Amino acid sequence: MARESWGMVDVVVVETSELGDRSYLAHDGETAIAVDPQRDLDRLQAELDARGLRVILVLETHVHNDYVSGGLQLAHDHEARYAVNAADAVAFDRVSVSDGDELQAGRLRVRVIATPGHTDTHLAYVVTDGDGPAAVFTGGSVLYGSVGRTDLVDPDRTDELTRAQYRSAHRLAELLDDDARIYPTHGFGSFCSSGSAAGGSDSTLGQEKARNDAYTADDEDTFVAKLVAGLTAYPAYYAHMGARNREGAGPVDLSPPTQVSxxxxxxxxxxxxxxxxxxxxxxxxxxxxxxxxxxxxxxxxxxxxxxxxxxxxxxxxxxxxxxxxxxxxxxxxxxxxxxxxxxxxxxxxxxxxxxxTRGYRRATFADLSAAVDAGPAAGGQTGAQLTVLDVRRDDERAHGAIPGSVHVPLHALLDRLGEIPAGTLWVHCASGFRASIAASLLDRAGRHVVHVDDDYTEAVQTGQATG
CATH class of the missing domain: 3.40.250.10 (Rhodanese-like domain)
Incomplete structure (x- = not known):
């Protein structure tokens, strides 16, 4: 867990690298504010216990699309206030907050700023103690290097919400000093981020003005065109997260599941x-x-x-x-x-x-090249046609491919099994991980597969792929 400090305010960063997200604890040494907590609260509780803190305020920047929030349960566990946008229709009691509202938490003051774009009701929270730079929890608004994606609410409203995202970023720049420290929830590998998300351990508003897509674009239209062009596929389970978060999730049960014979x-x-x-x-x-x-x-x-x-x-x-x-x-x-x-x-x-039991061959791009040169029978089945199956996303494929390969993105594979040619399938992605999943799904469907477990750059460097 990383730690940032200024004046009397400390911020503890609780990383969830598997989802590319961060949660935060801002505290004054005695009481804490939790921002966008993940659902497995024991990690956050360990940070509180280590510092002798209790949570008195939980803040949600938005109704999350990529995970189930632990905010409601954390507020219940600590008998804390739970702040959610007043415009969000939720099934639980909360502290309803709107643009311009202020909250007090121990010696810390919280200012609420509406920052629509990632969602309609997105909020940022500016936390100060009156002595030192503000800490700004920006959720899916201003990230490190870019902003949160704007096509999750409704694909037909992407242009509208992207313009809102641009204006929200510029509003923050007007309201805050350059030394304000930026703490986004997304942007560390999350599919909720977009554009040139840079990751990193910390940033200030001044640093973002120098590198962030929302500030470096020539104008709003240029920003919108760039961001929209860079949007890629996102996980199907996102469709279920908003409803679950509006209902409010209870405690988790990590006890061992039933053992199966x-x-x-x-x-x-x-x-x-x-x-x-x-x-x-x-x-x-x-x-x-x-x-x-x-x-x-x-x-x-x-x-x-x-x-x-x-x-x-x-x-x-x-x-x-x-x-x-x-x-x-x-x-x-x-x-x-x-x-x-x-x-x-x-x-x-x-x-x-x-x-x-079953197994299948693992191979490199060099093995694939040799198999192609050797002809149809080299696929592993006598007389079988060899097909190269590329399971990368559309945006990856657009930069180059192996000539003659068939393209079915991994996330579409189960729906498109009937489109895949007969014969032996040499399955690749960018690094081997997604291809391993695809190979297993095809093997499960009775297909003969070879898993190309190799880095795609090898195919590019040898001229096997176009880029």
């Missing part, structure tokens, strides 16, 4: 349920239970599982250890998948319980 595993696989293998993609390719899906536990696990799984589908997790299951649960509760329907841990041969 090998026989029950086979039954669930046979029924077409999602049985997700958390093991490393290398281990999965070498040997796995037929009908399972590979989404390796790591930085992007929840993002891609939430993006691909039909919402509400029964989910069973396979891991090497109970800790893997626990870590996966923590990521999943953040996006509203509260409890897996079961889990199985241990060595694969024990989970297989005598049933046959």
């Amino acid at each position: 090998p026989a029950e595993l086979q039954k669930r696989i046979g029924a077409g349920e999602w049985v997700v293998d958390l093991r490393d993609r290398t281990a999965y390719a070498a040997d796995h239970l037929a009908g399972t899906i590979s989404i390796a536990l790591g930085q992007h696990f929840a993002t891609y599982l939430g993006w691909l799984i039909p919402w509400g589908t029964a989910l069973t997790l396979i891991g090497e250890t109970p800790q893997q299951i626990t870590d996966a649960q923590r990521q999943l509760v953040r996006i509203g998948i509260d409890r897996p329907d079961g889990a199985a841990t241990g060595e694969l041969h024990r989970l297989a319980d005598g049933q046959p």
Whole structure:
């Protein structure tokens, strides 16, 4: 956890790198303000306990699109006030705040500023103690280097909201001094960010004026054209987050899920349920239970599982250890998948319980080049047609591709299986991770696959791809 300070005000940064977001605690040494807390509150509580703080005010910058908020539960746990925009229709009691309102929290003063754009009702919060630069919690408005995306409320209103985003950024610049410290929620890998989001550990308004898309664009029209052109696909689970946050989420349960026997595993696989293998993609390719899906536990696990799984589908997790299951649960509760329907841990041969397992080849782009040169029979099946399947996003594909390759983005794969040519599929993405998921989905569908587990830059550097 990072820490920033000025005057008597301290800010503790609670990073959720798996979603590319940050939550914050601003405090005066005794009492704290929590901003945009994630749902697994034990991490934030540990920071409070370490400093002997209690939360007396919880602030939401907006109704979040990319995660389920822990704000309501945190406010309940600490008997704190919970501030949400008065214009947001929510199903719980809150402190209704609007542009220009001021709140007091211990020795800290909070000013509310309307900053529509990322959402219609987006707010920024300026926190001061009367001695030193302000801390400005900008949520999905001004990020480091850019701003939050503007197409999540309604794609048909993207132009309108992008203009609002530009004006909100410039309003902040008019109201605040250049030494005001900027603390965004998004922009650290989140799909809620857009443009030239720079990440980084800290920034000031003055620094943003020198580099941020909203300030460096020649004018509003130029900014709108650039931002809209840079918008990419975003996870399908976002469609469910707003409603959940307006309802208000309760506490999480990270206790171990029910252990599933090998026989029950086979039954669930046979029924077409999602049985997700958390093991490393290398281990999965070498040997796995037929009908399972590979989404390796790591930085992007929840993002891609939430993006691909039909919402509400029964989910069973396979891991090497109970800790893997626990870590996966923590990521999943953040996006509203509260409890897996079961889990199985241990060595694969024990989970297989005598049933046959499957595997497929992993290869490099150099292997792919050699296979193409060798002709159709090189794909791994005698006489089989070799197809190169590119599962990158549309915006990535626009910069270049392997000539003759078929393009189906990973997030569209399940809906477009019928479009994929017969024969052996050599599946690639930009680094191998998304291709590993795609290969497992195709293998589950009975296709013969080769997982190109390699960096796409290798194909570009050797002239195999156009860029």
